[in-house]
Amino acid sequence: MFVVGSSRDRPGDTVDCRFQRARGAMVQARTRYFPCVKPLVVNKTGASLKAFEHTLLRTLAENVPHRIYAKDLDGRFIFANGSVARGMGVSDPAELLGKTDFDFYPPELASVYKLEEQEVLKHGRSLLNHEEHTRYLLLDEKAWLITTKVAVRNDAGRIVGLVGINYEVTVQKAAEVALQAAHKEAAEAATRLQATVARLDLEMKERQRFEQELRRQAMHDSLTGLPNRALLMDRIEQAIKLAQRCDHSLTLLFLDLDRFKLVNDSLGHAAGDELLRVVTRRIGRLLRSGDTFARLGGDEFVLLLRSPMPANALADLTNRLSRVVAKPVRVADREVSVTCSLGYSVYPQDGEDATTLLKRADAAMYGAKEEGGNRVRCYTLDLISHAGERLEVETQLKQALQRGEFLLHYQPQIEIASGRIVGVEALVRWQHPTRGLVPPMEFIPIAEELGLIEQIGEWVLRTACAQAAAWQRSGLPAMRMAINVSARQFHNPALESVVAQVLAEHGLAPEQLELEITESLSMKNPEESIRILASFKALGISIAIDDFGTGYSNLAYLCQFPVRRIKLDRAFVHALGSPSSSHVIVEAIVAMAHKLDLLVVAEGVETVEQRNQLLCYGCDELQGYWFSRPVDADTCGGLLQKQPWI
Numbered sequence: 001m002f003v004v005g006s007s008r009d010r011p012g013d014t015v016d017c018r019f020q021r022a023r024g025a026m027v028q029a030r031t032r033y034f035p036c037v038k039p040l041v042v043n044k045t046g047a048s049l050k051a052f053e054h055t056l057l058r059t060l061a062e063n064v065p066h067r068i069y070a071k072d073l074d075g076r077f078i079f080a081n082g083s084v085a086r087g088m089g090v091s092d093p094a095e096l097l098g099k100t101d102f103d104f105y106p107p108e109l110a111s112v113y114k115l116e117e118q119e120v121l122k123h124g125r126s127l128l129n130h131e132e133h134t135r136y137l138l139l140d141e142k143a144w145l146i147t148t149k150v151a152v153r154n155d156a157g158r159i160v161g162l163v164g165i166n167y168e169v170t171v172q173k174a175a176e177v178a179l180q181a182a183h184k185e186a187a188e189a190a191t192r193l194q195a196t197v198a199r200l201d202l203e204m205k206e207r208q209r210f211e212q213e214l215r216r217q218a219m220h221d222s223l224t225g226l227p228n229r230a231l232l233m234d235r236i237e238q239a240i241k242l243a244q245r246c247d248h249s250l251t252l253l254f255l256d257l258d259r260f261k262l263v264n265d266s267l268g269h270a271a272g273d274e275l276l277r278v279v280t281r282r283i284g285r286l287l288r289s290g291d292t293f294a295r296l297g298g299d300e301f302v303l304l305l306r307s308p309m310p311a312n313a314l315a316d317l318t319n320r321l322s323r324v325v326a327k328p329v330r331v332a333d334r335e336v337s338v339t340c341s342l343g344y345s346v347y348p349q350d351g352e353d354a355t356t357l358l359k360r361a362d363a364a365m366y367g368a369k370e371e372g373g374n375r376v377r378c379y380t381l382d383l384i385s386h387a388g389e390r391l392e393v394e395t396q397l398k399q400a401l402q403r404g405e406f407l408l409h410y411q412p413q414i415e416i417a418s419g420r421i422v423g424v425e426a427l428v429r430w431q432h433p434t435r436g437l438v439p440p441m442e443f444i445p446i447a448e449e450l451g452l453i454e455q456i457g458e459w460v461l462r463t464a465c466a467q468a469a470a471w472q473r474s475g476l477p478a479m480r481m482a483i484n485v486s487a488r489q490f491h492n493p494a495l496e497s498v499v500a501q502v503l504a505e506h507g508l509a510p511e512q513l514e515l516e517i518t519e520s521l522s523m524k525n526p527e528e529s530i531r532i533l534a535s536f537k538a539l540g541i542s543i544a545i546d547d548f549g550t551g552y553s554n555l556a557y558l559c560q561f562p563v564r565r566i567k568l569d570r571a572f573v574h575a576l577g578s579p580s581s582s583h584v585i586v587e588a589i590v591a592m593a594h595k596l597d598l599l600v601v602a603e604g605v606e607t608v609e610q611r612n613q614l615l616c617y618g619c620d621e622l623q624g625y626w627f628s629r630p631v632d633a634d635t636c637g638g639l640l641q642k643q644p645w646i
């Protein structure tokens, strides 16, 4: 049993239904109401059920928006609902009955329908949800339909006609077509976009490669492929930052080929270029990873050694560099061999920025060239050529005295006969605020130029004499204090009175002081030297000729010099280690000095062999590392207490 609608409901209204299932359960549902019949109660007897079905189907066929029709085996309409009639341009479905599609459609379209329907009618093959594009007869408009055609069979199962149903999907189709078109367009746009992206990507990569190449070219030397000055400066700055963080040093080596111009001028630039390339390859093989090897241009190369290099390792490297550069090179069918000059500066003592370090390594290299080339030089203060820097050092040097930055080291002189220290030489050092202990050869020449040497010399005289007096007061035996006298000091008439005054101040006997003047200074103006030396002798002060053998002594004058000692230059002593004419020279100098009643002090004695040789040749005193390096006053005092030594 079930109830459909009520007398109050209008067609299309929604109504609530209640169904009772076979097993008795009631089901609540909601549906639309169509007044096919008056509200009625249907029982389960066959007759009324068939009538109900018929009514139901007709109601359905008349009211659904789909076109529903039925045809016989000849394609004649035997049923059509209102939608079919409207679609075919007639007002009443009854007008269609008994007619075929050929009565309404153009023959070509009607034939298509007929063929389709023949398939259904002959073989019983349903045409399900077939999509067709057809034309409204009435409006002459194209429309999309979904059509289903199904064979109708009688009770015996024979096909007696067909039933068709179709509904319009023009809007959906248009949307679908539009969507497909949009998809297609989107896909095409995506493809175009992909192509554009790929092209841009390619262009970008090419641009990057190009820029990279430009950067590489801007940072490298085209002849050798080595980093150029710009890249080198950058690497030095980076290395300095790292060195600051790790608190270590850096070495910058400047290498310049000696007489490279000659190769270029005589064999041509191509030969010069080839030589540079070969030298580059050879040097490159000696470097460690992390080092930078750059070419600044011409025959100028720079090596940045990133990690700290102990002095012996650096010496080993510079030796090997000189060797590989000097190996013959075959260019322009000729065998060419060049040497190189090397100069180096060290971070941080020689400079704290890339420009200064490079400038100083360059200055050191020039120093090596000026000394004849084919050698290595480290940067020293006296190499400063830049006016600004020079001024800075000069200012610092002027202040050094007031700031108490000078100090003296003392190096003992041993008398061979007694084995005792009979004298010490006072050697000045500058405790520079940033560079550490600066050796005298780096600042004495500057002090000489500036006229500061007299003040420094007087300070040395006073400090050395005060030290000699202090040692004496402490009970040590009286011994000689030797000090170096520069050219300006020597020619300053005031020196004599200053010396006399200082000796008196400290209660030292004049013979306890020895003034060392170089052989070249004494021989510059020998007559004047004789006069000055005589006045010192008159005071009782002892005089020694320093670096003897390196200048050009006029023996006639030498006999007249009121000197007590000559100091045999360390170059002769050094040469004693090898078979050379030095043996003869040393022996001759000692013999000559003794004949002139002079004593001989050998400088720079470093080995026992040298000492033995000097002993053989009758040398009187020895000074050198073999016994002691120059040491501070306390250490020297300790040495003086432990006598005799040899």
Ligand SMILES: Nc1nc2c(ncn2[C@@H]2O[C@H](COP(=O)(O)O[C@H]3[C@@H](O)[C@H](n4cnc5c(=O)[nH]c(N)nc54)O[C@@H]3COP(=O)(O)O)[C@@H](O)[C@H]2O)c(=O)[nH]1
Binding pocket: 411, 425, 426, 427, 428, 439, 440, 441, 444, 457, 460, 484, 485, 486, 546, 547, 567, 570, 603, 604, 605, 606, 623, 624, 625, 626, 630
């Ligand atoms: N006007 C002044 N000149 C001075 C003064 N103090 C030093 N000087 C001059 O500087 C020169 C270099 O001195 P320094 O660097 O101190 O070198 C001395 C010794 O360290 C070095 N020496 C000594 N023994 C050895 C050795 O065995 N081997 C070796 N390679 N070197 C050694 O020799 C220097 C001392 O030489 P000398 O004076 O010739 O005796 C120095 O030569 C002075 O000219 C100063 O106060 N005023």
